[in-house]
Amino acid sequence: MFGLFGKHKPVKIRGFRGGKKYGVAAKDVKELLKKGCKLFQVPLSGARVCLYEDGTTVTEDFFKTLPDNSQLVLLSGEQTWDGVVSDIGQLLNTDRHADGLIEAAKELLCDETSSKRRKILTDLLLNLEDTSELESRAEDEDWFKGVDARFKTKSAYMKFNCESRIRGYVKEVDAAAKTIQGAKVRTAFRKASERMVEMLKAARYNGRYFDRTDKGPDRLCTPEGWFTCQGSFDEEVCRSLHSINPYGSRESRIVFSTWNLDHRVEKKRAIVPALLEALHDRRSADVDLSYFYRLLFTRENLKLVHIVCHKKGAHNLSCDTEKVFGKADKTKRKPGVKKRRLV
Incomplete structure (x- = not known):
């Protein structure tokens, strides 16, 4: 030997x-x-x-x-x-070898046949070819390809991207009014929807969630633009540790569009039916609309999740009925009469 x-x-x-x-x-x-x-x-x-x-x-x-x-x-x-993890960690903790890593990964990718190794190399390239430190259209024209010319910075576009998702939820809520039987409830529902939209306008449709320049506590990303998956609706954290920086490259920006702001308590199966139930024989003023607003449009009930962590099945989570009714409604109920289960 x-x-x-x-x-x-x-x-x-x-x-x-x-x-x-x-x-x-x-x-x-x-x-x-x-x-x-x-x-x-x-x-x-x-x-x-x-x-x-x-x-x-x-x-x-x-x-x-x-x-x-x-x-x-x-x-x-x-x-x-x-x-080997320690070696990779030391390598990625410095920008000194970034260019060499990119070229080496590209060369290896050309001849690689293993699907697992191809994924690792592809993810490595996606994160190494990073221009997240650049913010304006003039600095990073490639990032803005396909983005409307009115957006001059990455943060402005990402803020709009979040606003668009929230506006989409508004449309879904409004669409529910068409299925309501009874003019009185339909009118109350529309008034409730209009009041919640006013709340959204005051909050600028919560676009700050995706805006890395926002200084508030609700921002979902780091100041550099990194987002982390918050895990499926029934988990505290993402077990796969999904993360992405849509500010880093055009490809990452496009891939981020597949991530979802998922409602833990579901819109169509739980929140909207609960709101309709609450509005029966009541004015919208007698219902705590701020509660429904938070469930529908804020981080109180929204989780940012990678598409793999977005479970499509029923969540089996219901609204907290103790928070649904306003003070006016409490005075109408007889002592000892419990509130109905809404969902």
């Missing part, structure tokens, strides 16, 4: 930072550490070696079982190694 090296085992060793590897032969871990520390100019005290591929610490017994030319990493102090 040891060949020309006699009792010494040949290995490839590298430091914590930098990918340059050196061939070293040692009879045991103690000798390997001594040679490695001298080679990389690090203190021997507290030094240790681990496998490059997964970070497993190399003990004396483990060292004896290693194949020749195993790849090892020399660590010192508080340094830790998580295998």
Whole structure:
């Protein structure tokens, strides 16, 4: 096994930072550490070696079982190694290698046949070819291809994009009025809808959710423009850790259009029927419309989700009936009479 090296085992060793590897032969871990520390100019005290591929610490017994030319990493102090992930993390923490990574990924992608590796390379290219630091049309013309000329900045367009989605929900609510039986309820519903639209206008249709320049707490992205999937309606977080920066490239902007602002309590199955039920034999003034407004149009009930996390089936979540009625309605009910379940 040891060949020309006699009792010494040949290995490839590298430091914590930098990918340059050196061939070293040692009879045991103690000798390997001594040679490695001298080679990389690090203190021997507290030094240790681990496998490059997964970070497993190399003990004396483990060292004896290693194949020749195993790849090892020399660590010192508080340094830790998580295998290849650590290497990628260090690489992506600097812009110094970005251009080289882009070219290398493109070359690998041309000949790659594995679907998994093709996806990894494609995602890498999508995130590396990033111009998110640019904001105006003059600075990044490619990002604005297909975008109406009236939009001069990325943030202005993204704000409009969010407003358009919210306006779409308004149209869905208005469409429900056509199916209502009874002129009185239909009139009350339309008045309720008009009042909620006034609330939306005052809030500028909540376009701030997608505007990275907004300073308020409701913004859904980082100041750089990164959005993170909030997970399906029945989960606290996204298990797949989906993220995207539509400010980074034209392709990312287009892909982001497939992400959804999903209602946890559903519009058509729960919120609108609950509103209709509340308006029966009541004026719109007697119903807490701010509650329905928050459910229909705000982050109180909306979650930003990747298309994969957008579950189309019934959510089986209902409105909180204790929040539906205004003060006027409470005085009309007899003591001991419970409110009806709305959905």
